[in-house]
Amino acid sequence: xxxxxxxxxxxxxxxxxxxxxxxxxxxxxxxxxxxxxxxxxxxxxxxxxxxxxxxxxxxxxxxxxxxxxxxxxxxxxxxxxxxxxxxxxxxxxxxxxxxxxxxxxxxxxxxxxxxxxxxxxxxxxxxxxxxxxxxxxxxxxxxxxxxxxxxxxxxxxxxxxxxxxxxxxxxxxxxxxxxxxxxxxxxxxxxxxxxxxxxxxxxxxxxxxxxxxxxxxxxxxxxxxxxxxxxxxxxxxxxxxxxxxxxxxxxxxxxxxxxxxxxxxxxxxxxxxxxxxxxxxxxxxxxxxxxxxxxxxxxxxxxxxxxxxxxxxxxxxxxxxxxxxxxxxxxxxxxxxxxxxxxxxxxxxxxxxxxxxxxxxxxxxxxxxxxxxxxxxxxxxxxxxxxxxxxxxxxxxxxxxxxxxxxxxxxxxxxxxxxxxxxx
Amino acid sequence: xxxxxxxxxxxxxxxxxxxxxxxxxxxxxxxxxxxxxxxxxxxxxxxxxxxxxxxxxxxxxxxxxxxxxxxxxxxxxxxxxxxxxxxxxxxxxxxxxxxxxxxxxxxxxxxxxxxxxxxxxxxxxxxxxxxxxxxxxxxxxxxxxxxxxxxxxxxxxxxxxxxxxxxxxxxxxxxxxxxxxxxxxxxxxxxxxxxxxxxxxxxxxxxxxxxxxxxxxxxxxxxxxxxxxxxxxxxxxxxxxxxxxxxxxxxxxxxxxxxxxxxxxxxxxxxxxxxxxxxxxxxxxxxxxxxxxxxxxxxxxxxxxxxxxxxxxxxxxxxxxxxxxxxxxxxxxxxxxxxxxxxxxxxxxxxxxxxxxxxxxxxxxxxxxxxxxxxxxxxxxxxxxxxxxxxxxxxxxxxxxxxxxxxxxxxxxxxxxxxxxxxx
Numbered sequence: 001x002x003x004x005x006x007x008x009x010x011x012x013x014x015x016x017x018x019x020x021x022x023x024x025x026x027x028x029x030x031x032x033x034x035x036x037x038x039x040x041x042x043x044x045x046x047x048x049x050x051x052x053x054x055x056x057x058x059x060x061x062x063x064x065x066x067x068x069x070x071x072x073x074x075x076x077x078x079x080x081x082x083x084x085x086x087x088x089x090x091x092x093x094x095x096x097x098x099x100x101x102x103x104x105x106x107x108x109x110x111x112x113x114x115x116x117x118x119x120x121x122x123x124x125x126x127x128x129x130x131x132x133x134x135x136x137x138x139x140x141x142x143x144x145x146x147x148x149x150x151x152x153x154x155x156x157x158x159x160x161x162x163x164x165x166x167x168x169x170x171x172x173x174x175x176x177x178x179x180x181x182x183x184x185x186x187x188x189x190x191x192x193x194x195x196x197x198x199x200x201x202x203x204x205x206x207x208x209x210x211x212x213x214x215x216x217x218x219x220x221x222x223x224x225x226x227x228x229x230x231x232x233x234x235x236x237x238x239x240x241x242x243x244x245x246x247x248x249x250x251x252x253x254x255x256x257x258x259x260x261x262x263x264x265x266x267x268x269x270x271x272x273x274x275x276x277x278x279x280x281x282x283x284x285x286x287x288x289x290x291x292x293x294x295x296x297x298x299x300x301x302x303x304x305x306x307x308x309x310x311x312x313x314x315x316x317x318x319x320x321x322x323x324x325x326x327x328x329x330x331x332x333x334x335x336x337x338x339x340x341x342x343x344x345x346x347x348x349x350x351x352x353x354x355x356x357x358x359x360x361x362x363x364x365x366x367x368x369x370x371x372x373x374x375x376x377x378x379x380x381x382x383x384x385x386x387x388x389x390x391x392x393x394x395x396x397x398x399x400x401x402x403x404x405x406x407x408x409x410x411x412x413x414x415x416x417x418x419x420x421x422x423x424x
Numbered sequence: 425x426x427x428x429x430x431x432x433x434x435x436x437x438x439x440x441x442x443x444x445x446x447x448x449x450x451x452x453x454x455x456x457x458x459x460x461x462x463x464x465x466x467x468x469x470x471x472x473x474x475x476x477x478x479x480x481x482x483x484x485x486x487x488x489x490x491x492x493x494x495x496x497x498x499x500x501x502x503x504x505x506x507x508x509x510x511x512x513x514x515x516x517x518x519x520x521x522x523x524x525x526x527x528x529x530x531x532x533x534x535x536x537x538x539x540x541x542x543x544x545x546x547x548x549x550x551x552x553x554x555x556x557x558x559x560x561x562x563x564x565x566x567x568x569x570x571x572x573x574x575x576x577x578x579x580x581x582x583x584x585x586x587x588x589x590x591x592x593x594x595x596x597x598x599x600x601x602x603x604x605x606x607x608x609x610x611x612x613x614x615x616x617x618x619x620x621x622x623x624x625x626x627x628x629x630x631x632x633x634x635x636x637x638x639x640x641x642x643x644x645x646x647x648x649x650x651x652x653x654x655x656x657x658x659x660x661x662x663x664x665x666x667x668x669x670x671x672x673x674x675x676x677x678x679x680x681x682x683x684x685x686x687x688x689x690x691x692x693x694x695x696x697x698x699x700x701x702x703x704x705x706x707x708x709x710x711x712x713x714x715x716x717x718x719x720x721x722x723x724x725x726x727x728x729x730x731x732x733x734x735x736x737x738x739x740x741x742x743x744x745x746x747x748x749x750x751x752x753x754x755x756x757x758x759x760x761x762x763x764x765x766x767x768x769x770x771x772x773x774x775x776x777x778x779x780x781x782x783x784x785x786x787x788x789x790x791x792x793x794x795x796x797x798x799x800x801x802x803x804x805x806x807x808x809x810x811x812x813x814x815x816x817x818x819x820x821x822x823x824x825x826x827x828x829x830x831x832x833x834x835x836x837x838x839x840x841x842x843x844x845x846x847x848x
Contacts, residue, residue: 031835032558032559032562032835033835049473049474049475049476050473051473051475052473056608058562058608058609059608062607062608063607068569070566070569071562071563071566072566088566090566090570092570134456135456138456138482138495139495142494142495142496142512142514145492145494146514146516183486183487184480184482184483184486185482411455411456411457
């Protein structure tokens with residue numbers, strides 16, 4: 001039984017069902033699809049449609065008799081009875097359990113984040129953010145067209161958090177505003193359109209080589225992004241963001257990319273979690289005292305070098321594969337001393353915009369600018385699951401690249417229909 | 425001033441601003457995009473993403489100095505003062521006005537349609553319908569997986585209305601259920617999956633040649649659709665539909681493709697409208713007694729042969745072009761006796777499914793089956809505005825055709841964000 005169809009859950013499911021037909025795996029997720037989170041920022045900046053970064057879990061399981069997919073929200077786990085309760089009041093049994101629920105946006109206790117800022121953990125959030133930004137520009141352009149005073153808030157986008165996601169978002173919005181929204185809305189004065197990237201530390205891309213950190217700041221500033229380092233956010237309001245020094249910026253759009261915490265279910269279950277909600281595990285990624293329960297990916301506090309492993313896809317994938325091996329071994333009766341799980345860092349990368357990305361290899365080599373962007377593009381296309389998504393993404397990217405245009409900027413308001421889904 | 429960015433509104437805007445720089449046109453629509461309605465059924469049946477059938481109005485207006493796009497909902501028109509009131513309480517002036525708001529779903533007074541049936545007039549509706557159908561199958565598969573009794577309602581899709589849209593929807597759902605959903609949900613018994621097409625008259629595709637009508641029934645039945653002719657719907661409930669003879673079918677999904685009526689604004693304005701809400705116009709598509717106000721497309725009661733012109737895109741496009749010519753002439757001081765507007769029928773077509781469509785040319789020639797489908801496909805690709813949409817649509821279609829797979833079946837639940845849009 002695997003809870004969560006992210007990178008870790010899918011990797012574990014694939015590894016468990018590849019070579020043996022003795023194991024039956026059920027993959028539970030509250031959504032009916034895997035979300036390719038590394039590209040959510042493209043949905044939020046109108047480069048891709050939401051459907052391009054989603055892959056149906058049922059499609060993944062199709063043709064694999066050992067694998068069953070189940071859409072449901074886990075509300076509780078009874079570790080003694082080995083059962084999982086779902087939100088629809090049903091329960092399912094398990095022999096071995098892999099917890100791979102991932103993370104949620106962390107507000108670090110900053111007031112207003114939950115009410116006014118946009119997170120970026122699901123396709124629905126990315127879609128809502130895109131519609132919000134475009135509606136803000138539309139509304140302000142219409143106001144200006146009628147001769148109203150300029151208002152800065154609707155056309156100011158503040159991205160909080162200078163990690164890879166924040167850098168990608170800021171770069172994406174700089175391109176969207178300068179290349180698409182300003183030409184589309186000639187009523188708007190370019191001077192009131194601002195993209196601001198806020199980071200608490202003195203550098204972007206913590207953990208990357210200083211050379212790449214400086215490259216990111218330089219590239220973003222050349223694209224028109226205002227980079228504010230050493231700046232703490234004190235409060236997020238409906239139409240402004242206030243910093244620790246008391247200054248503030250008028251903005252209707254605050255994107256919160258400042259961090260994640262582990263899925264709250266772990267803490268609710270009474271598991272041993274750290275400050276960021278991450279579950280304590282042994283060197284086989286097992287929960288202490290629960291030899292048939294594993295935690296992987298963003299949910300688990302996995303030691304690495306002097307601290308914990310980063311919350312990125314490769315850690316989840318490697319963890320899923322490691323746990324799958326252990327389960328297969330234990331079911332085959334093999335119980336030798338397995339090597340402890342060790343995260344193997346294949347390098348990190350972040351894209352900044354058209355023609356620019358930074359890539360750092362484990363041996364310390366760095367690639368930046370256009371060559372870095374080509375590496376980033378190729379690797380992401382290879383990683384994207386399913387030919388159809390890949391082809392559609394490629395068409396959109398090729399179009400964006402050749403024309404500076406962005407396709408997915410229709411604002412499609414959700415229609416509310418009668419809630420028949422509760423029948424089940 | 426043009427109200428409505430449908431086929432008619434866009435055709436009028438293009439024609440008005442093509443050859444002259446003296447005319448300033450403002451195009452108002454309540455959405456920020458044109459919706460390519462002929463392909464909405466593809467979104468509802470998971471063949472395309474919603475973004476593929478939307479084209480931003482601002483993109484259409486970009487680079488055309490004579491054309492301004494404005495997102496806003498028209499709430500009233502003062503024909504004496506020549507002003508339009510919008511939902512945000514602003515007003516705009518006009519010299520000439522083209523009403524092109526199109527139509528809305530008509531329930532013909534059948535109880536329950538508004539509350540329980542799905543219309544298909546916007547990308548948001550099509551998206552909601554797709555998510556609903558997939559969620560129904562998902563929920564029922566999970567119930568069955570736990571050993572519950574089979575329930576017929578979640579896996580029964582009833583399409584009401586045997587016109588081109590109803591035929592396309594029924595064919596699309598027959599393919600989606602047999603080729604995609606049943607393989608994805610092996611827990612479901614194929615016998616409980618039904619697609620039913622209900623039509624009040626004794627033939628599908630009213631107005632087409634009898635040969636093609638029969639071809640449509642035969643093709644749909646071969647695909648597994650149950651075609652119910654001479655059947656009136658008496659009531660739509662949350663989990664059933666009842667017919668005039670008292671019989672009923674358990675279903676959680678009723679798609680209402682039985683007809684449209686003109687946008688209700690016309691009636692609210694006190695204009696002279698017919699039973700279907702369509703505005704009375706003279707032979708120049710002008711409102712009687714209002715020489716500078718025109719109505720085109722689905723909104724207007726346009727005489728054709730023995731009755732009224734059909735509510736299809738070509739009528740709207742031809743009307744928009746005709747009205748644009750009249751406005752240009754009247755502004756140039758030319759006021760000769762203009763020829764009355766006459767709809768020129770270039771033929772009709774409807775697609776039924778993979779490899780099958782029916783096409784009728786004005787001279788009575790008919791094409792059906794695979795050749796018909798090729799004609800249908802080519803014409804729709806040519807008509808789709810904007811290269812990017814066209815390329816993405818083509819990728820999706822090619823993928824569907826080659827694999828029998830359908831890509832866009834991720835259910836992306838809307839996220840509700842603070843309503844900042846009211847700032848404007």
